[in-house]
Amino acid sequence: MGDQRSRTAVHEVKAGLRRLDHDVFAAVAGADNPLLDAVIPRLTTAANYSRLWIGAAGAMALTGKPALQRAATRGLVSLACTSLVANQLAKRSWRRERPGHRSVPLARRIRRYPRSSSFPSGHSASAAAFAVGAAVEHTPVGAGLGALAGLVGFSRVYTGAHYPGDVVAGWGLGTLIAVIGGALVPPPTARTDVSTEPLYTDHPGRPDGEGLVLVVNPASGDGTGERVLTHVRKALPAAEIVALSPEDDVVEVLESAAQRAEVLGVAGGDGTVATAAGIALRAGTPLAVFPAGTFNHFAKQMGCATTEQTVAAVRAGTLEMVDVVSLDGDTTLLNTASIGAYPQFVTTRERYEGKIGKTLASAVAAWKVLKEDQAVRIRYDNTTVTTSLFFLGNSVYRPTGFAPVDRDSVGDGLLDVRILEIGRPFARLRITLSLLTGRLGQSPLYHELHRPVFRVEVLGEPTPVAHDGEVGDARSSAEFVSHYRVLPVYRPR
Structure with missing residues (x-):
């Protein structure tokens, strides 16, 4: 019925x-x-x-x-x-x-x-x-x-x-x-780029390098350190140069140099430069960076890709105020930090991009890295994800996606956090397809955050946190804090 x-x-x-x-x-x-x-x-x-x-x-x-x-x-x-x-x-x-x-x-x-x-x-x-x-x-x-x-x-x-x-x-x-x-197939998301004018400050010019104490590792960069040492001795004869030996403790030598320096100089790789930056910040001393490492990311960012450019900035007395990031309050970084296989991803991508282009190389690198079991389960804010590719940058990098190249400046007060989530069904295939089609930014597996403070908790065994090219200690949690324009660094105008 x-x-x-x-x-x-x-x-x-x-x-x-x-x-x-x-x-x-x-x-x-x-x-x-x-x-x-x-x-x-x-x-x-x-x-x-x-x-x-x-x-x-x-x-x-x-x-x-x-x-x-x-x-x-x-x-x-x-x-x-x-x-x-x-x-x-x-x-x-x-x-x-x-x-x-x-x-x-x-x-x-x-x-x-x-x-x-x-x-x-x-x-x-x-x-x-x-x-x-x-x-x-x-x-x-x-x-x-x-x-x-x-x-x-x-x-x-x-x-x-x-x-x-x-x-x-x-x-x-x-x-x-x-x-x-x-x-x-989501449309591209319009990204509002963070753009800030560099903050320059004047400092007394040092035509002969007086007041500069330069700590240099002569063996760094396959002999580049020795060439920097020789060049600075000629160009800035009044500077004090401290050549590191294999037995020296870099931190102790840098701290000793900062106590008597009006300008702390460092010639080494990005890891050594980051250590010097933390010491200069605590000592209230300007930093002069001489490129003597393998990649010299920070030196290039400051317009000091060559020793001549750093020497010119010291002589002219031109500095830029830059951001510094602290990790758990005891480690300083200037460029990037990562968890998982991000360094391996970058190495693999760079190996192929000259032959097949960056887009396809990124997809190949992601496929190779993600198929290996390097997953880390993390929690940030109210979000829990499984990832093997975690990137954090000092200031906002470009372009968006998982192949950041450079920054407009190191002075926007923000951390650039990028995470690829691999804990969902068919994640590896979906990420690879997104990279191939240029749609990673619209994938629900990709997370990009910009903020001044970022806290992350590792769920499970502690995992190493790499920073500025150095493999760091294993941690169960990490707090990254951006300190806005606190460090004066010499750079050409």
């Missing part, structure tokens, strides 16, 4: 909707508007075979603007998928007769009425798919196209090609497919 009542209620609802559909169509068909009669049939004809949308896509592509070109591409892909579903699946599943040309006045009839099922409206489905797909990439253009898609749908009713219900169903189908496409 209950089933029969339910069937009766459903039947009544369907009958009511059909009556409403026919009544609305009759109202539109009975309208008398010469202006619409002149315009609307031409519009619906222009939309035949999606010519209207293909033309719009071509115009968008010709602008040369990447956002509009992506919008055109996504719109056409959404349209193609929707057309396939509407014509080959939906129309074959639901058969409905069309209103026909006799239902409307002669002035608004189109030349040829389709014989396929009226439900759903293919024109309306394609129009909605193109407009919504374009809107995923470029909202303003998508809004304009949406209005045009609405007119196309109306034209199908006005010319007697479809009932209003067919049009509504077509709009819904096209919108659904475009939205699903946006979820599966």
Whole structure:
């Protein structure tokens, strides 16, 4: 008895909707508007075979603007998928007769009425798919196209090609497919780059290097340290130079030098420079960095890629105030820190990028690194993730994604944190595909944060935290704090 009542209620609802559909169509068909009669049939004809949308896509592509070109591409892909579903699946599943040309006045009839099922409206489905797909990439253009898609749908009713219900169903189908496409392949996320003007400060010029105490490891950088030592002796004869021996404790030598220095100089790799930076900061002494390591990331960032450039800055007395990051209050870093296999990822990427390009090299490196069992489970804020690739930078690096290269400055007061999550199904494959398609920034497995303080807890066995090219101690937790523009460092203007 209950089933029969339910069937009766459903039947009544369907009958009511059909009556409403026919009544609305009759109202539109009975309208008398010469202006619409002149315009609307031409519009619906222009939309035949999606010519209207293909033309719009071509115009968008010709602008040369990447956002509009992506919008055109996504719109056409959404349209193609929707057309396939509407014509080959939906129309074959639901058969409905069309209103026909006799239902409307002669002035608004189109030349040829389709014989396929009226439900759903293919024109309306394609129009909605193109407009919504374009809107995923470029909202303003998508809004304009949406209005045009609405007119196309109306034209199908006005010319007697479809009932209003067919049009509504077509709009819904096209919108659904475009939205699903946006979820599966998200658009690029606009990133607001942090841009700050460097803060320069003047210091007495030291033409002969008076007051500079330079600590240098002659053996660093395959002999680069020895060349720096020789050059500084000639260029800055008043400077005191301390040459490290293998038996020396670097920290003790740097601390002793800082006590008597007006300027603390250091020639070594990034790890040694970071140690000197912490000591100079505590001593209230400016730092002069001479490039004598393998990569010299910080020296290059400061415009001191050569010894001559550092010498010129010392002679002129020009300094920049830079950020320094502390790790658990007892370790100083100037460039980066990492947990897991990030250093291995960078090494593998650099090995291949000269041959196959950075994008493909990143994908290869990620695949090789992620297939190895180096996962670490961590918690930050209220989030728990499993990762083997964790990167933290002093100031915001560019570009976004997991191949940061450089920074605009070392003075924005922020930490740049990037994490690849590998604890979800098919994570390795999804990350690799995201890297190949340039969509890593939109992947739910990629996390990018910018903040002045970052605390992370390791769930499980303590894990080493590498920093500035050095393998650090194993830790169960780590607190990174950015100290905003606290250290004066010599650099050329």
